Amino acid sequence: MNSPTPSSARISIIGAGPGGLTCARILQQHGIAVTVYDRDPDAHSRNQGGSLDLHDDDGQLALREAGLLEEFFALARFEGQEMRHLDPAGNVLAHHLPNEGETASPEIDRGQLRELLLRSLTEGTVRWGRTLESVSGPDDGPRTLIFADGTTVETDLVIGADGAFSRVRPAVSSATPVYTGVSFLEAWFDDMESAHPGLSELVGKGSAHAADGKRGLFAQRNSGGHMRVYLMQCVPANWIAANGLRPEDTEGIRAHLLREYADWSPRTLRLITDNDGAYVDRPLLALPVPHTWEHSPGVTLLGDAAHLMPPLGVGVNLAMLDAGELALALVHSATVDDAVRRYESTMLPRSAEIARMLEGGAQSMLDLFESDERR
Known part of the structure; x- marks a missing residue:
C-alpha cells in the first residue's frame, strides 16, 4: 500500500x-x-x-x-519556580528564588x-x-x-x-514497564494558608525536598491553596500489603510512616502526617x-x-x-x-x-x- x-x-x-x-x-x-x-x-x-x-x-x-x-x-x-532543599530537621540548606521575569x-x-x-x-x-x-x-x-x-x-x-x-x-x-524499586506515596493538603500555615512557610511558594539516603519527600505547591507531598521510599512494589496494611487504611499507613521516618524532626514529619484525606500509592515504573x-x-x-x-x-x-x-x-x-x-x-x-x-x-x-x- x-x-x-x-x-x-x-x-x-x-x-x-x-x-x-x-x-x-x-x-x-x-x-x-x-x-x-x-x-x-x-x-x-x-x-x-x-x-x-x-x-x-x-x-x-x-x-x-x-x-x-x-x-x-x-x-x-x-x-x-522557587525551590528549597531541606534537611530532615527542616533546615533550609539551599534556596532558589526566581528572578523577576524569569520564565525558564x-x-x-x-x-x-x-x-x-x-x-x-x-x-x-x-x-x-x-x-x-x-x-x-x-x-x-x-x-x-x-x-x-x-x-x-x-x-x-x-x-x-x-x-x-x-x-x-x-x-x-x-x-x-518494570518497577524501579522506588515508590512514591502521595499526600494531599488543602487550604494551606489557613489550615497549614506552618507547612506553607516551610515549603514556600514552589517546592521543597529532603532526603536521608533511604527515604525522602518532595513537597509541591499547586494552585488554589493546595499542596501535594510525595513520600519516596526504596520498598517492594507491594509494600503496603507486605506490612499488613490496605491502601484505604490511612491511620495504619500513617503509623507505619512515623516509624519509618522516626529520626526526622516533628516539623518535617508534619509533611507526612498532617495530610487531608487518604494516601495514594504510586510505584515508579520505567521502560x-x-x-x-x-x-x-x-x-x-x-x-x-x-x-x-x-x-x-x-x-x-x-x-x-x-x-x-x-x-x-x-x-x-x-x-x-x-x-x-x-x-x-x-x-x-x-x-x-x-x-x-x-x-x-x-x-x-x-x-x-x-x-x-x-x-
Missing part, C-alpha cells in the same frame, strides 16, 4: 493527555484533520494530578508552535494545562469513553483500532500517546533502556508510551516536544511514512540518550537530595 499524504490521511491519536492534545492542536493549526480517542468518560471524570513545570527548551517550544504560549503564561505560576520553568496544574489544550481544539476532536483494546492490521496499513465496546476504526496512522500502559505500544514493541522498535509506517509513539522514565522533570516536557516534532514532520512531509521516519530518526536517539542519563534515577533522587543537604 502506498503511504497517503498527511493532508488526506486518517490520523488517530490515542490519549488526551498533554502530548496527544498538543499534537492534535498543531496538526489542526496547519489544516490537517485528526481525531483523539480517550478512555475517560469525559474531560472532567478524574483528577489530572498535581503541578508540573514547563521548560523553555521543550514544553514551551511546543506551546509556542501550538500558538498557546501567551495563554500558558497567563495561567502559569512563576512563583512556583513556571508551574501549572496538569488539569489547567489539559483544559488549555482542550479549549484550543475544534469541537468534537476528542472522542471520550473510547477505551482502546488493541491495534491490528498490516505494517504498511491501514491499521484497525479495536475498542472495548466492540467497535472498530480504520486509520492510516495511529499515534500512541496513551502513557505507561499504552495499548498502542504492543503494535510495534513487546516492551513493558527498558534504550527502548526502540522497527519502523512501521502506520504506528508511532510519543511521551511515556515511547520512553517512560523516572519522574525527574522530563516526562510531560518530552511528551510535548515529541508531539510538536511529530506534528511538524507530518506538516512538512510528502507522505505519512516519510513523516514517521523523520520524527523517529530524531525522537528515538534523543529519548535513548536521556533515558540512559536517568537510568537508576529513581534511587538517585534519594542520594542526590541527601548530597545536596550535605553541601
Whole structure:
C-alpha cells in the first residue's frame, strides 16, 4: 500500500493527555484533520494530578508552535519556580528564588494545562469513553483500532500517546514497564494558608525536598491553596500489603510512616502526617533502556508510551516536544511514512540518550537530595 499524504490521511491519536492534545492542536493549526480517542468518560471524570513545570527548551517550544504560549503564561505560576532543599530537621540548606521575569520553568496544574489544550481544539476532536483494546492490521496499513465496546476504526496512522500502559505500544514493541524499586506515596493538603500555615512557610511558594539516603519527600505547591507531598521510599512494589496494611487504611499507613521516618524532626514529619484525606500509592515504573522498535509506517509513539522514565522533570516536557516534532514532520512531509521516519530518526536517539542519563534515577533522587543537604 502506498503511504497517503498527511493532508488526506486518517490520523488517530490515542490519549488526551498533554502530548496527544498538543499534537492534535498543531496538526489542526496547519489544516490537517485528526481525531483523539480517550478512555475517560469525559474531560472532567478524574483528577489530572498535581503541578508540573514547563521548560523553555521543550514544553514551551511546543506551546509556542501550538500558538498557546501567551495563554500558558497567563495561567502559569512563576512563583512556583522557587525551590528549597531541606534537611530532615527542616533546615533550609539551599534556596532558589526566581528572578523577576524569569520564565525558564513556571508551574501549572496538569488539569489547567489539559483544559488549555482542550479549549484550543475544534469541537468534537476528542472522542471520550473510547477505551482502546488493541491495534491490528498490516505494517504498511491501514491499521484497525479495536475498542472495548466492540467497535472498530480504520486509520492510516495511529499515534500512541496513551502513557505507561499504552495499548498502542504492543503494535510495534513487546516492551513493558518494570518497577524501579522506588515508590512514591502521595499526600494531599488543602487550604494551606489557613489550615497549614506552618507547612506553607516551610515549603514556600514552589517546592521543597529532603532526603536521608533511604527515604525522602518532595513537597509541591499547586494552585488554589493546595499542596501535594510525595513520600519516596526504596520498598517492594507491594509494600503496603507486605506490612499488613490496605491502601484505604490511612491511620495504619500513617503509623507505619512515623516509624519509618522516626529520626526526622516533628516539623518535617508534619509533611507526612498532617495530610487531608487518604494516601495514594504510586510505584515508579520505567521502560527498558534504550527502548526502540522497527519502523512501521502506520504506528508511532510519543511521551511515556515511547520512553517512560523516572519522574525527574522530563516526562510531560518530552511528551510535548515529541508531539510538536511529530506534528511538524507530518506538516512538512510528502507522505505519512516519510513523516514517521523523520520524527523517529530524531525522537528515538534523543529519548535513548536521556533515558540512559536517568537510568537508576529513581534511587538517585534519594542520594542526590541527601548530597545536596550535605553541601
